[in-house]
Amino acid sequence: MNDSKAIARLKRGDITALDALIDRYQVRALRTAFLITQDAALAEDVVQDAFVNVYHSIHTFQASRPFAPWFMRTVVNGALRAARRKQAQLSLENLADDDLDAAEFLVDPAPGPDRLLETAETQEAVWDALSALTPERRAVIVLRFYLDLSEGEMAEHLNIPVGTVKSRLHSAKRHLQALLASS
Amino acid sequence: MDEKRLKHFLTQRAEQEIPDTMDIRSKVHDRLGTPAPTRAPFFSRLSLKWAAALVAVLIASTGAAYALMQTLLQPDPGLRTVQAENQIVQLGQTQSLPVEDPLTRLDITLDYAYADANRIAVGYHVTGAAVAGTGVEVYSNQQLVDAQARAYPWLPTSGQQTTQKQDGEEETFTHEGLTSFDAAALPAGTGTLDLALTLQVAYTTAATRADNPAVMGFAGDANFSFQVPVNPGRVVDVRQSAAVADLAIEIQKVVITPSMTRVELCLSSAAPFAVDAWTAWESPVTLDVNGERVLAGLPSGFTGLNGAPLDPNATCRALAIPDALTQHAGDWTLTLDGFTNRESGQSISGPWTFTFPVN
Numbered sequence: 229m230n231d232s233k234a235i236a237r238l239k240r241g242d243i244t245a246l247d248a249l250i251d252r253y254q255v256r257a258l259r260t261a262f263l264i265t266q267d268a269a270l271a272e273d274v275v276q277d278a279f280v281n282v283y284h285s286i287h288t289f290q291a292s293r294p295f296a297p298w299f300m301r302t303v304v305n306g307a308l309r310a311a312r313r314k315q316a317q318l319s320l321e322n323l324a325d326d327d328l329d330a331a332e333f334l335v336d337p338a339p340g341p342d343r344l345l346e347t348a349e350t351q352e353a354v355w356d357a358l359s360a361l362t363p364e365r366r367a368v369i370v371l372r373f374y375l376d377l378s379e380g381e382m383a384e385h386l387n388i389p390v391g392t393v394k395s396r397l398h399s400a401k402r403h404l405q406a407l408l409a410s411s
Numbered sequence: 412m413d414e415k416r417l418k419h420f421l422t423q424r425a426e427q428e429i430p431d432t433m434d435i436r437s438k439v440h441d442r443l444g445t446p447a448p449t450r451a452p453f454f455s456r457l458s459l460k461w462a463a464a465l466v467a468v469l470i471a472s473t474g475a476a477y478a479l480m481q482t483l484l485q486p487d488p489g490l491r492t493v494q495a496e497n498q499i500v501q502l503g504q505t506q507s508l509p510v511e512d513p514l515t516r517l518d519i520t521l522d523y524a525y526a527d528a529n530r531i532a533v534g535y536h537v538t539g540a541a542v543a544g545t546g547v548e549v550y551s552n553q554q555l556v557d558a559q560a561r562a563y564p565w566l567p568t569s570g571q572q573t574t575q576k577q578d579g580e581e582e583t584f585t586h587e588g589l590t591s592f593d594a595a596a597l598p599a600g601t602g603t604l605d606l607a608l609t610l611q612v613a614y615t616t617a618a619t620r621a622d623n624p625a626v627m628g629f630a631g632d633a634n635f636s637f638q639v640p641v642n643p644g645r646v647v648d649v650r651q652s653a654a655v656a657d658l659a660i661e662i663q664k665v666v667i668t669p670s671m672t673r674v675e676l677c678l679s680s681a682a683p684f685a686v687d688a689w690t691a692w693e694s695p696v697t698l699d700v701n702g703e704r705v706l707a708g709l710p711s712g713f714t715g716l717n718g719a720p721l722d723p724n725a726t727c728r729a730l731a732i733p734d735a736l737t738q739h740a741g742d743w744t745l746t747l748d749g750f751t752n753r754e755s756g757q758s759i760s761g762p763w764t765f766t767f768p769v770n
Contacts, residue, residue, distance in 0.1 A: 241552060241565050243443075250436050258433060259425035268428050272435060279439045285690045287564055288721040305687045309755075354420055373414055374421040387687055 231295040238286045246283055253296065254279075257303045263370040264307035266359055267314060274306040300375070301385045304367060308386075311363035357407035365400035372397055489670035490525070490532055490591070492735035498669055499523040499534070500639050508612065508631040514547070515581075516540040519610055519633040526604055527642035527668035529731075531555065531563055531594045537586040537612055546617030549573045549586035551610055558605035563592035564718060594641075595673065595729070596718030601641045608635045644668030645737065645769065653763040658683065660747065660763045663727070667769065672732040674745070675716060681726045684713075688754035689723035694761075695748040696732055700769075701741040708748060709734060743769050 231252070237245035254275060261271035281302055282289075289298060358366055371377045371385060379397070383390045493499060505520040517539040525532045533553065541547050555563045573586040588610075597604075612630040619628070645667045652661040659679035666673040678684070684692055695708035711732045715721040721728060730747075749761035 239564070240562065241554065243440075246439070247436055250439060254435055255429060255431055255433060258429045258435070262428050263421055263425055271429070272438070276435055276439050276442055279435075280442045281688075283439075283443055288690045288715070288723075290722060301687060351420065351424065355424065369417070370421065373417045374425065376418070 235289065235291055235295060250279055253299060260370060260375060261303055261307040263374055264367050265311045265314060270310050270314060274310050275303060277306055278302045304385050308363050308367050315363060357404055360407050361400060361403055364396060365403060368397045368400050489733055489735045493525050493670050499525045502637050504635050506633045513541045513545045513616060514539055517630055519612060521635045524637060524639040526594060526639045527670055528597060528644045528666055529594055529668040529671045529673050531592045533608055534589050535610060539584055541582045543577050543580050543582045545582050547584045548615045549584060550613045551588050553590045554609045555592050556607050565592055593718050603638050603640050605638055642669055647769050649767045651765050651767060653765055655761050655763055662765050667736050669735050669737050672736050674730040676730060677727040681724050683759055685723040686752060686755055686757060688752055690721060691752050691754040692750050693753055694750050697746040697748055699744040700739045705739055740769050743767055
């Protein structure tokens with residue numbers, strides 16, 4: 229069953245069609261939410277919420293539009309909200325990116341992050357660096373480098389202008405470079 | 412930056428944590444309060460729309476059909492009024508479905524129907540019997556079309572529930588359902604509707620639930636044809652604007668029917684509402700009629716016009732007020748107190764106040 233058929237059936241109240249959409253999108257959605265929240269349980273909550281939202285609001289979905297971007301936009305924004313809540317609950321922010329020395333951003337650190345990815349003692353260093361980014365910056369990294377979205381698509385997902393995406397992506401990469409260099 | 416390496420890292424990390432085999436279907440169904448459709452070979456897969464608003468299974472010590480229906484009506488003041496004023500059409504059509512072990516009887520009855528320019532509602536019940544201790548739980552799905560093959564979308568104010576009663580060596584069960592459909596697409600002047608309702612019935616037992624909670628047995632379809640008069644309600648041509656800050660709202664018309672009230676309006680801009688959770692905007696509504704307070708802060712929500720889905724960028728849309736206001740003729744002062752998005756927490760401050768006569 230393709231997306232169009234599944235959506236048409238779901239609009240008619242056939243809940244088995246929801247299962248077709250879950251089967252098709254759950255893993256990609258869970259992995260995206262996990263990378264943004266960095267918490268598997270939280271990611272599962274986010275994606276469950278997104279599918280429940282699909283069921284309740286499918287009547288508002290225009291069948292002429294592709295389903296995947298609409299759905300993934302819900303997932304990304306849900307993950308962002310969850311990540312923000314999680315971050316707000318953390319009492320220690322030793323690696324908060326806003327606390328980084330401004331001088332670290334004036335020049336590109338060397339070696340570059342590509343080499344650092346190779347030479348990092350463990351992948352945990354990269355994971356920790358991603359953790360130290362704000363949820364918004366982590367989200368643009370995930371959208372660009374995991375989901376392979378264009379800047380225009382990212383703007384649609386995040387409901388922000390393309391210019392803001394460019395700026396946020398640039399800033400996120402610079403922060404990531406600095407964090408990896410200092411680790 | 413080496414994008415390939417970063418992508419590789421992200422992919423690898425995500426795959427470590429979320430395996431390809433991960434399946435959240437049953438958890439989503441749990442959240443919806445609906446059993447997951449079966450994949451077991453001994454049971455048919457179901458095409459059921461499980462009413463998400465209210466699905467309950469009760470163990471009753473006495474026959475409690477009346478109480479059940481009151482429970483279903485509780486969150487729906489409009490339909491409560493319709494029933495209290497006896498505006499429903501009693502139908503009492505019963506069909507028996509062929510059954511096999513463990514069921515010994517299954518009868519489906521379409522009890523009543525109601526239609527107005529805002530919604531069509533049907534009430535029905537399923538009764539049956541099985542060997543004592545079977546623990547039957549019944550689920551039902553509804554599809555409604557008219558003689559012009561127009562299908563009516565389901566409204567989320569519907570519900571269904573089952574009671575069981577052990578009586579000696581027999582278990583009897585009753586399943587009650589109340590379903591509403593959006594009638595906004597009905598042509599003006601429709602006097603009587605010829606409708607065809609399909610009720611799909613499925614069930615679980617204590618044994619199947621213990622074995623696999625997601626498994627259901629499909630009992631069959633019951634098909635009913637009936638006629639119901641349409642209450643056109645009252646259409647008030649308002650065409651009045653009010654503005655707060657940069658947002659102007661023009662009410663085009665108000666459709667007041669016995670079961671609910673629909674306010675059709677146009678916004679000067681849909682942009683503030685076209686957020687990620689665009690279906691989650693609510694506006695508390697306050698209504699004074701001839702200077703007396705009738706409603707205070709009753710939550711109302713947006714729907715599309717003419718039964719269509721709500722488009723996030725649509726400037727013209729409808730606001731559904733889930734209460735019966737037909738008895739309130741006079742000078743209306745209708746106030747939209749503001750808008751709050753129940754998912755994102757965003758808000759748009761009001762109020763927008765409109766004053767118009769309803770005769």
